[in-house]
Amino acid sequence: MVGQDEIVKRLQSYVKSRNLPHLLFSGPPGVGKTASAIAVAKELFGDTWTNNFTELNASDERGIDVVRNKIKNFARTSPLGEADFKIIFLDEADALTSDAQSALRRTMEKYTSNCRFILSCNYSSKIIDPIQSRCAVYRFGPISLEAIEQRIAHIAKIEGLEVNDEGMEAIKYVSMGDMRKAINALQAAGLLDKKVDMEAIYQITATARPEEIGSLIDLALDGDFIGARTKLDTLLINQGLSGEDIIIQIHRTMFDKSIPDILKVKLMDRIGEIDFRLTEGANERIQLEALLAYFVLAGKGNDS
Amino acid sequence: MTEKPTEWAEKYRPKNLTEIAGHRTIINDLVSWANKWETGVPKDKALIFYGKPGVGKTSAAYALAYQMEWDVIELNASDQRTAGIIQKVAGSASRMGTFDGTSGRRLIILDEADNLHGNYDRGGARAIISVVKGTSQPVILIANEYYQMDPALRLACKPVQFRTINSTTIVSALKAICKNEGIMVGVGVIETIADSANGDLRSAINDLQAMSIGKHELEVDDIITAPRDVKETVFKLMDHVFKAADMRSAQQAAWQVDESPDNLINWIDENLPIGYKDAHDMAAGYFQLARADLFLGRVRRRQNYGLWRYASLLMTGGVSAVRTHSHSGYNKYQAPQFWRKLGQTRAKRNIRDSLAGKIGGICHVSGAYARTDLIWFFKHLMKSKVHSVGLAAELKLNPDEIAFLMDTKPTTKKVGKIYDEAQQLIKDEIEHDIEVFGGFGKEKTEKMQVNSLLEFNGTKGTGGTEGTDEKDGTEGIDETDVSHTDVDNADSVATEKKNQSSLFDF
Numbered sequence: 001m002v003g004q005d006e007i008v009k010r011l012q013s014y015v016k017s018r019n020l021p022h023l024l025f026s027g028p029p030g031v032g033k034t035a036s037a038i039a040v041a042k043e044l045f046g047d048t049w050t051n052n053f054t055e056l057n058a059s060d061e062r063g064i065d066v067v068r069n070k071i072k073n074f075a076r077t078s079p080l081g082e083a084d085f086k087i088i089f090l091d092e093a094d095a096l097t098s099d100a101q102s103a104l105r106r107t108m109e110k111y112t113s114n115c116r117f118i119l120s121c122n123y124s125s126k127i128i129d130p131i132q133s134r135c136a137v138y139r140f141g142p143i144s145l146e147a148i149e150q151r152i153a154h155i156a157k158i159e160g161l162e163v164n165d166e167g168m169e170a171i172k173y174v175s176m177g178d179m180r181k182a183i184n185a186l187q188a189a190g191l192l193d194k195k196v197d198m199e200a201i202y203q204i205t206a207t208a209r210p211e212e213i214g215s216l217i218d219l220a221l222d223g224d225f226i227g228a229r230t231k232l233d234t235l236l237i238n239q240g241l242s243g244e245d246i247i248i249q250i251h252r253t254m255f256d257k258s259i260p261d262i263l264k265v266k267l268m269d270r271i272g273e274i275d276f277r278l279t280e281g282a283n284e285r286i287q288l289e290a291l292l293a294y295f296v297l298a299g300k301g302n303d304s
Numbered sequence: 305m306t307e308k309p310t311e312w313a314e315k316y317r318p319k320n321l322t323e324i325a326g327h328r329t330i331i332n333d334l335v336s337w338a339n340k341w342e343t344g345v346p347k348d349k350a351l352i353f354y355g356k357p358g359v360g361k362t363s364a365a366y367a368l369a370y371q372m373e374w375d376v377i378e379l380n381a382s383d384q385r386t387a388g389i390i391q392k393v394a395g396s397a398s399r400m401g402t403f404d405g406t407s408g409r410r411l412i413i414l415d416e417a418d419n420l421h422g423n424y425d426r427g428g429a430r431a432i433i434s435v436v437k438g439t440s441q442p443v444i445l446i447a448n449e450y451y452q453m454d455p456a457l458r459l460a461c462k463p464v465q466f467r468t469i470n471s472t473t474i475v476s477a478l479k480a481i482c483k484n485e486g487i488m489v490g491v492g493v494i495e496t497i498a499d500s501a502n503g504d505l506r507s508a509i510n511d512l513q514a515m516s517i518g519k520h521e522l523e524v525d526d527i528i529t530a531p532r533d534v535k536e537t538v539f540k541l542m543d544h545v546f547k548a549a550d551m552r553s554a555q556q557a558a559w560q561v562d563e564s565p566d567n568l569i570n571w572i573d574e575n576l577p578i579g580y581k582d583a584h585d586m587a588a589g590y591f592q593l594a595r596a597d598l599f600l601g602r603v604r605r606r607q608n609y610g611l612w613r614y615a616s617l618l619m620t621g622g623v624s625a626v627r628t629h630s631h632s633g634y635n636k637y638q639a640p641q642f643w644r645k646l647g648q649t650r651a652k653r654n655i656r657d658s659l660a661g662k663i664g665g666i667c668h669v670s671g672a673y674a675r676t677d678l679i680w681f682f683k684h685l686m687k688s689k690v691h692s693v694g695l696a697a698e699l700k701l702n703p704d705e706i707a708f709l710m711d712t713k714p715t716t717k718k719v720g721k722i723y724d725e726a727q728q729l730i731k732d733e734i735e736h737d738i739e740v741f742g743g744f745g746k747e748k749t750e751k752m753q754v755n756s757l758l759e760f761n762g763t764k765g766t767g768g769t770e771g772t773d774e775k776d777g778t779e780g781i782d783e784t785d786v787s788h789t790d791v792d793n794a795d796s797v798a799t800e801k802k803n804q805s806s807l808f809d810f
Binding site: 006007010013014016017018019020021022023026064065067068072084085099102103104105106107109110112113116122123124125126129130132133134135136137138139142248251255261262264265268269271272275276279280 | 308309310311312313314356357358378380381382383384415416419421424448504506507510511513514515517518519528529530531532550551552559562563564567592595599602606608610611613614617618621622624625626
């Protein structure tokens, strides 16, 4: 997996030579796909960038008629100002139906004198082969926690915010490798107080402290159901977290628990089941209690 | 900026047939096909080019036109392709001769012919068939998936398969580009790009350009575009799932693979019996896979993609963790077969479904009911010499459907005879209708167009509705084609009327 640094270097050299192939950016959310596309347009076109750059979110406009009308019309009209070509950015292109993707193929080729396409997607396997064949494919990996720390420190300095060590750890925890989440958390916490600490970050992002979730799981696995339920009530009532917030964090915390793999899989399966029931509208306290009871049973080794 | 920036895949698109990489036999056949057009109208009026992306189908069509000095009219999936539009653009081009009467053929290219949209391109396939049948100009259809095309359309054209380009050919094409662009390449660079292209020349050119913009020397380390084919990385993931010491490494390997969980499960499903030979492990593995599938189903139904995390974990870490034996040694993994098998029988299933639709139509039942409960009965009827022709006429069956009911091939004599007799019967009845109702108004034309699914030959007397157009249409076309042209014009009158608004969208 290539780090973003090298992709950025490549993009910079495209800007320098004022030429661009069609690009396909693939990778998880919040790793810089959209940001890269916009940055390329800004550096290429300068002040006129908004005239020569159009952004379509394919999950909103995903049908074949959008490709045949809106996109084709933008593609075949000449670029404005000094620009040599325009850029069409199709965000979440994997949401385009495959018919719509097919309709895009010849448009990408016929109007290359006027325009270039940048497509972004989460999984490149959702983009049909003929489109991939027409693009240079760049795979964006998840962002390292160090990179997030650097970036957050940089932004905090510019914005005059003070982030202490615990606060930084909290930002990294809630970001889950997603830069957008990290920056949003910093901004939201910074609005309340110039001093950003752990409490503010967890509160603003509806996140329990990892230790609290850890102790919730440990209490249950050790057989203390009442203790675990008291903890659960605190999270639900005092901290105002939703059942879904809690279940997602339980899921995350399980990865680091040192219990046998086979047991971990069973617990994870059960967590997923409860997650599903919560999204179906089941009562969060009863469902989470049922989960904790299952943990108690699993912890005793009586689970078959 | 001295030169306008270009896309190499376009800049180096071959102009002449000789510049096309590979496909020598095809090129020779094409040239002799084209030469036949110089002296008349050959038997195969339309060809279907089919094959994987980036192997040169569109380029070959354009190069042929360039070399023969033919004009080109192209319709592709970026254009709306309803019956009316196809008739207007391709249909008129296919019939009109040139005004000076000399050569000047016009090549009609229908690109992405396997991608007609059910709703937006309504009637498109049928219109293409009528263009192909009535054309006096060469037609080339281009498609990726031959068997996704309408069977009647396939019958009307001659297939030409474009195979993938071997990597030696790709290497020499890339070297030529580098030379022309003045780029120095290190050892193995071009070979690496060519190998990862899997026979897709265009993607190789794109990768080369992506790495060389703003550079004059290239090394292997400069290749940072990602491979388009994920097979290699998925095979590595299989080893992690079936052999790794702990589930964590299986999961981490899954994160590296650019496949969504709903695709990935097909790979694990295919290879689980290859990875786990022990019965207990296989059963336990499939239990995990089934749980993962349950979560995928919930995602599909509820569009709640958060649940993908459990599906992912169960199909990789879950399958890995339940193993009780160690399975070492080399495994020969394979790509998912199920979808390929489905694809191979797609043509047959399409015939069955269209047949069920027709039967359902006249029996007033759903297509599904016709498929499960009635087709066998019609198969039986079709065996009877007394009923077969009448049945084929009543249902307006095409040769594919007749062959399906008779469990034989559409090219057999028996099928051809029933089809021809049925067509004659349909024609007779129409003429009878005309006599009874005294005339053949426009309304009737429209109605008939709906009724007759594929074609109807001969019926005259529609000319009066369309004066000048008809003259253009028949000009310079030999006697035998006239009746065809008449019908086609009648068709286009009817359909153009219906699609008036969409004509202007084009």
